[in-house]
Amino acid sequence: MDFETSFFRFCPSCKSTNFTFKNVIKFQCHDCGFEYYHNIAAAVAVVFTFEDKVLFTVRNENPDKGKLDLPGGFIDPKENAEAAACREIKEELDLDITPDDLKYITTSPNEYLYKGVPYRTMDIFYECTLATNKLSIKAKSEIKDLVWHKREAIPMDAIGFISIRTVISERYLNK
Known part of the structure; x- marks a missing residue:
């Protein structure tokens, strides 16, 4: 389908x-x-930066299993976008961040085909600068690996979702 x-x-x-x-x-x-x-469903993604690098997760489940992604996820009912970003980062990376740590970047539409149901999403992107590149995976069922890519060497064809490719290409590639 x-x-x-x-x-x-x-x-x-x-x-x-x-x-x-x-x-x-x-x-x-x-x-x-x-x-x-x-x-549409609303989702959040956080672009973590450290020095001249951007953090990507490697998806461990479909859609786009094995492709590069950003930490984040769907916004729950009665939850604002900043709270969702902080919750998702805690769930996925066991990292405590606050809304004050987040810098709004932009929004981008996405398509998310999950178990035969086509979801259209509006992805809300934030940036968060880290003082370290030492992070760990908490949600191992969702995330296979964490990889840092220098801005000039981001493998765009390895990124799964179109919204992430768009934002990374427009805002981070070679910047």
């Missing part, structure tokens, strides 16, 4: 197959009138 293919096979309300799912955004059943809007 590619990203644009509908993951609905029938109406969740009446089981009809008489529906449309325009642009994988609005599902509408033409028999019972059920409507569902597949809105």
